[in-house]
Amino acid sequence: MEARTIGFWQDWLLKVEDGGSTLKLGDVLAFATGLQKIPAAGFPTQPQLQFLHPEDGPASFPTANTCALILRLPVFPTYEKFEGAMENGINLAGQFGVA
Secondary structure (H helix, E strand, O other): OHHHHHHHHHHHHHHHHOOOOOOOHHHHHHHHHOOOOOOOOOOOOOOEEEEEOHHHOOOOOOEEEOOOOEEEEEOOOOHHHHHHHHHHHHHHHOOOOOO
16 A cells, blocks of 8 residues: 555645646645755765555545655555545645745
8 A cells, every 4th residue: 555655645746846737846845845946065874755545544635744855644544535635725825834
């Protein structure tokens, strides 16, 4: 399931990059890191992906720990559900404390 989610993540990022979304790559970066662009010296730690499995509790939308640079992706059986969760989760999260 996690390997499939990585594939969904890659496909979705390509769609965002190609303009097939209301989001921009900068929106995704800001959601995941709290930053609007990659720092010139890079990130202090390697950004990580983790997974939100339904059996672990409610996992309808992505979450992020901007201090630890961890993006948690929801695990869904179809790309359409994954895409909807990513679009809605990031759009509805707003931009809190963007540096």
